[in-house]
Amino acid sequence: MKRAALVVCALALLVAASGLMGRAESVLRVRLANEIVNLDYANSQSVSDIVVLYQVMEGLVEMDWTSSEMPIPIRGRLAKSYEVSQDGTQILFTIHEGIKFHRGYGELTAEDVAYSMKRIMDPVVKSRIATYYAAVQSIDVVGPYQVKVTLKDSSALTFIQALTWNGASYITSKKAVEELGADFNRRPIGTGPYQFASWSPGTGVYLEGFADYWGAPEWGFGKPGYDKVEMLLIADDMIALDALETGELDVVGLVGKGSVERAQQMKDITLTHAASGSWQHLTAFNVKRPAVSDVRVRQALAYGANLKAIADRLGPMEEYWPCPFNPFVFSATTEFWHYDYNPEKAKQLLAEAGYPNGFTLKLIYPAVYLWGDVALELGHYWEQIGIEVDFEVIEYSLYATVRREGDWDASVASHTVFSPYLYAELYMTTAFRNYTGYGTLELDALIQEAAATPDPAQAEVLWREFQETVTNDLPYIWGPVQVAWFAISNDVAGVIPVAFSTLVNLAAAHPAP
Amino acid sequence: MALLKYTLSRAVRGVLSIFVIVTIAFFAIRLVPGDPVDVWLGDYATPELVALTTAAWGLDKPLHVQYFVFLRQLAKGDLGTSLRANASVTYLIGEVFPYTVRLMMAGALISVILGVLIGAYAAVRHNSVGDVASMTACMVFLSIPGFVLGYLLIFLFAVTWRIFPVIGGEKTLSVAALWRHLTLPALSLGLGYAGTVARMTRSTMVEVLNSDYIRTARSKGLRQSTIVFRHAMRNTLTSLVSMIGVQVIVMLGGLVVTETVFSRPGLGRLYFTAVSARDYPLMQGSILVIAVCVVVVTFLVDLSYGIIDPRIQYT
Numbered sequence: 001m002k003r004a005a006l007v008v009c010a011l012a013l014l015v016a017a018s019g020l021m022g023r024a025e026s027v028l029r030v031r032l033a034n035e036i037v038n039l040d041y042a043n044s045q046s047v048s049d050i051v052v053l054y055q056v057m058e059g060l061v062e063m064d065w066t067s068s069e070m071p072i073p074i075r076g077r078l079a080k081s082y083e084v085s086q087d088g089t090q091i092l093f094t095i096h097e098g099i100k101f102h103r104g105y106g107e108l109t110a111e112d113v114a115y116s117m118k119r120i121m122d123p124v125v126k127s128r129i130a131t132y133y134a135a136v137q138s139i140d141v142v143g144p145y146q147v148k149v150t151l152k153d154s155s156a157l158t159f160i161q162a163l164t165w166n167g168a169s170y171i172t173s174k175k176a177v178e179e180l181g182a183d184f185n186r187r188p189i190g191t192g193p194y195q196f197a198s199w200s201p202g203t204g205v206y207l208e209g210f211a212d213y214w215g216a217p218e219w220g221f222g223k224p225g226y227d228k229v230e231m232l233l234i235a236d237d238m239i240a241l242d243a244l245e246t247g248e249l250d251v252v253g254l255v256g257k258g259s260v261e262r263a264q265q266m267k268d269i270t271l272t273h274a275a276s277g278s279w280q281h282l283t284a285f286n287v288k289r290p291a292v293s294d295v296r297v298r299q300a301l302a303y304g305a306n307l308k309a310i311a312d313r314l315g316p317m318e319e320y321w322p323c324p325f326n327p328f329v330f331s332a333t334t335e336f337w338h339y340d341y342n343p344e345k346a347k348q349l350l351a352e353a354g355y356p357n358g359f360t361l362k363l364i365y366p367a368v369y370l371w372g373d374v375a376l377e378l379g380h381y382w383e384q385i386g387i388e389v390d391f392e393v394i395e396y397s398l399y400a401t402v403r404r405e406g407d408w409d410a411s412v413a414s415h416t417v418f419s420p421y422l423y424a425e426l427y428m429t430t431a432f433r434n435y436t437g438y439g440t441l442e443l444d445a446l447i448q449e450a451a452a453t454p455d456p457a458q459a460e461v462l463w464r465e466f467q468e469t470v471t472n473d474l475p476y477i478w479g480p481v482q483v484a485w486f487a488i489s490n491d492v493a494g495v496i497p498v499a500f501s502t503l504v505n506l507a508a509a510h511p512a513p
Numbered sequence: 514m515a516l517l518k519y520t521l522s523r524a525v526r527g528v529l530s531i532f533v534i535v536t537i538a539f540f541a542i543r544l545v546p547g548d549p550v551d552v553w554l555g556d557y558a559t560p561e562l563v564a565l566t567t568a569a570w571g572l573d574k575p576l577h578v579q580y581f582v583f584l585r586q587l588a589k590g591d592l593g594t595s596l597r598a599n600a601s602v603t604y605l606i607g608e609v610f611p612y613t614v615r616l617m618m619a620g621a622l623i624s625v626i627l628g629v630l631i632g633a634y635a636a637v638r639h640n641s642v643g644d645v646a647s648m649t650a651c652m653v654f655l656s657i658p659g660f661v662l663g664y665l666l667i668f669l670f671a672v673t674w675r676i677f678p679v680i681g682g683e684k685t686l687s688v689a690a691l692w693r694h695l696t697l698p699a700l701s702l703g704l705g706y707a708g709t710v711a712r713m714t715r716s717t718m719v720e721v722l723n724s725d726y727i728r729t730a731r732s733k734g735l736r737q738s739t740i741v742f743r744h745a746m747r748n749t750l751t752s753l754v755s756m757i758g759v760q761v762i763v764m765l766g767g768l769v770v771t772e773t774v775f776s777r778p779g780l781g782r783l784y785f786t787a788v789s790a791r792d793y794p795l796m797q798g799s800i801l802v803i804a805v806c807v808v809v810v811t812f813l814v815d816l817s818y819g820i821i822d823p824r825i826q827y828t
Binding site: 035036037038045123126128130131182185186203204206232233234235236238239242245246248395396397400404432 | 555597664671684778
C-alpha cells in the first residue's frame with residue numbers, strides 16, 4: 001500500500017515538474033551579413049538594420065511579396081484601407097483597431113501614425129528618407145483610427161509607392177520615442193510579430209515572439225511561430241553556409257559570388273529565391289566628360305558589352321535586366337532596350353563620333369558586393385572595341401564623394417527603390433543625386449507630370465515614355481539585377497523571401513511539421 | 514622600495530605615452546581622406562542634411578575646439594558617442610572588449626605553451642629528424658595566412674568532425690560554451706605565433722644547452738627533464754618573455770582576421786568598422802584602449818624580468 005502511494009506521489013511530482021518546466025523554447029537562427037548601425041526606422045542604414053526592422057516594425061502599406069504578379073502589388077498592412085481623393089492630392093488612411101505596441105506601449109492609434117510620419121520630416125531627426133515626404137503638405141488626425149495626408153500636388157500614387165520601402169511608413173509609438181529618447185535607435189518599438197530584446201555589438205540581435213501580435217489576418221500571418229529569433233552576425237557567406245550545415249543557423253541569405261553554387265550541393269536544406277532582384281547594378285556615364293558626352297559613344301558602349309553573357313557569367317545570383325527600373329517597379333519594361341551585343345556596330349558608332357581608334361575611359365568602382373565583377377566584365381568588353389579602360393578602385397567610404405567630384409567617365413554602383421519617381425530622380429537636372437550631369441528641362445517636366453498623375457493607367461503611359469527617352473539617351477547602362485537567394489533548413493517553413501539582399505519576412509515562419 | 518619607485522615612474526611614462534598617442538591619433542585620423550558626414554549620408558548627402566549632421570556631430574567647430582572637447586570628455590572618463598551607431602563609445606568597447614581579452618589570452622597561452630614545448634624538444638633533439646620535422650611544422654604554421662588557417666580549422670573541427678561550433682562569437686554565461694566557442698579562434702590566432710616562439714626557444718636553448726653549467730649538471734647525472742625545464746629554461750626565459758610581449762602586441766593586429774573568419778565580436782572588428790565609417794570618436798576610443806593594452810603589456814614584461822632573473826635591478 002505504502003509503495004503504491006509512493007509511486008503515485010512520484011508520478012504526481014513528475015507531472016508537476018514537467019508542467020513547471022513547460023515546453024522547450026523554439027529558437028530560429030537567422031544570418032545577418034553585416035553589423036547593425038541604426039535601428040531607428042527613420043535612419044536605418046545597413047542591410048541588417050532593414051532585416052531586423054522588417055520583423056519588428058510594420059508599415060501602413062507594404063509590397064505583397066507572396067504575390068507572383070509583376071510589378072508587385074501594394075497592400076495595406078497596418079492600414080485597413082487607404083482612399084485616394086479624385087484629384088490625387090489627399091490620402092485617407094484607416095488603420096486596424098486593437099493593434100498593440102511591443103513592451104506595453106499601448107494600442108496603436110492615429111496619433112502614433114501621424115507622429116511617426118511627421119517624425120521623418122522633422123529636421124532634428126535628420127532622416128535620410130525625408131525626401132520621400134517632400135510632396136507632403138500636412139498630416140492630420142481625423143479620427144481615432146484615421147489619418148489624412150494632404151500633398152502639395154496630385155502625387156498620391158507616387159507617395160504610396162515610396163511608402164512601401166526603407167521604413168517610410170513604419171509606425172512606432174509616440175510614447176516610446178519620447179520615453180526612450182536617444183536610446184530609441186537601439187530599442188525599436190513596433191507592432192510586428194517579433195519584439196526587440198537586445199543587440200550585442202559584433203554578435204547579433206535577439207528578438208522575442210510578441211504574444212499580443214494581432215496576426216495581420218488579411219495576410220494570414222497569425223501568432224509568431226518561434227519564441228525567439230536570434231539574428232547572428234556572420235559576414236562571410238561560406239562560413240554562414242557552414243553554420244547552416246552544422247545546424248547553428250536556420251536561415252541564410254546569400255550575397256557573395258559562388259555561394260548559391262555551394263548551397264546547391266548541400267543536403268537537408270531548401271534553396272529558394274525571390275521572383276527577381278531589386279538590387280540593380282547601374283553603370284553611370286559622366287556626360288560632362290568629352291567622349292561620353294556624345295550619345296553615340298554611350299550607345300557604342302552599350303552595343304559593345306554583352307550584358308546577357310555578363311549576367312550569365314556572374315552566376316545564378318545575377319539576372320539580365322536592361323531597364324531603368326528594377327523588375328518590381330510600377331511600369332518597368334525592357335522593351336525599349338535595343339542594344340543587343342554588336343561589336344561591329346559599336347566600332348562604327350565610335351568612328352562616327354570621331355573616335356575610330358577608341359579613347360581612354362576612366363572606370364571607377366569600389367571593391368564591394370559584385371560591383372567590381374560588373375566593372376571588370378564591362379571593361380573587358382569595351383577593350384575589345386578599342387577602348388582603353390583605366391580601372392580605378394575607390395574605397396567604398398569615399399565613393400559618393402569621388403563620384404560627386406566628377407573625375408571619372410564611368411562608375412558602377414547599385415540602387416534599390418520601389419517607386420518609379422525615386423528612380424527617375426536620378427535623371428533630374430535639379431537632383432542632388434544626379435551624378436551623371438545628364439538631364440533636360442523637358443525630361444524634368446515629364447518626370448514631374450508622371451509623378452503627379454493620380455490615374456495609374458495614365459501614369460504608366462508617362463513612365464513608359466520616360467523609360468524610352470532615357471534608354472535612347474543612355475546616361476546609364478542598367479543591370480544585371482541581383483536576385484535574392486536563401487538557404488533554409490528543412491526544419492523551418494513559412495519564410496517569405498523578399499527581393500532585396502538578405503531580407504526575409506519571418507512573420508509566417510514556423511517549425512516544419 | 515626600488516620596485517615601487519620603478520612602478521610609479523613607469524606609470525607616469527605610460528600615461529604620458531598614452532596622451533601622446535591619443536593626441537597624434539586625434540589629428541592623424543582627421544587627415545585620412547573621407548568625411549564621416551559624407552560616408553554616413555552617402556547618396557542622400559543634400560547640402561541641408563550635410564549642414565545639419567555636421568553641426569549635430571560637432572564637426573563644424575574648429576579642430577582645436579574639437580580637440581579640447583575630446584580631452585575634457587576624456588578627463589571625465591567619457592569617450593564620446595559613436596557617430597555611426599549613435600551609442601556611447603564606452604558601451605560599444607565595453608561590449609566587445611571581454612571577447613578580445615579572452616581571445617588574446619587564450620591565443621597567447623596556446624602560442625607560449627606549444628611554442629616552448631616544441632622549441633625545447635627541437636633543442637634537445639638538435640639536428641635530429643624530430644628537430645627538422647618540428648621546425649618544418651613551425652614554418653608551415655608561420656607561413657599559412659591567418660584566414661586560411663581559420664577556414665581549415667572550421668572545415669576540419671566544425672564541419673567535418675563537429676567537435677567545435679563554426680560561430681566563434683558566443684553570448685553565454687556557461688563556461689563550457691565559452692571554451693567551445695573560443696577554442697578554434699584561439700588556435701587560429703595562437704598557432705602561427707607558436708611557430709615563432711618555438712624557433713626562438715630552440716635557438717636560445719641550443720646555445721644554453723651547450724654551456725658549461727649544463728654540462729656540469731649532466732655530469733652530476735641529473736635527469737634530462739630537470740636539466741631542460743629547471744636549468745636551461747630559466748636562462749632562455751628573459752629573451753623569450755620580451756619576445757612574447759612583442760608578440761602579444763603584434764597579435765592585436767591579427768585580431769581583425771580571426772574575428773572576421775570566426776564571426777566573433779572584438780576590438781579588431783570594431784576598429785575596422787570605425788575606420789570604414791570614419792567614425793572619429795569610435796576610432797579614438799579604440800586606439801586609446803589598444804594603447805593602454807600595449808603600455809600595460811610592456812610594463813608587465815619589464816616587471817617580469819626581475820622575477821625571472823634576480824640579477825636584474827629596478828632603477
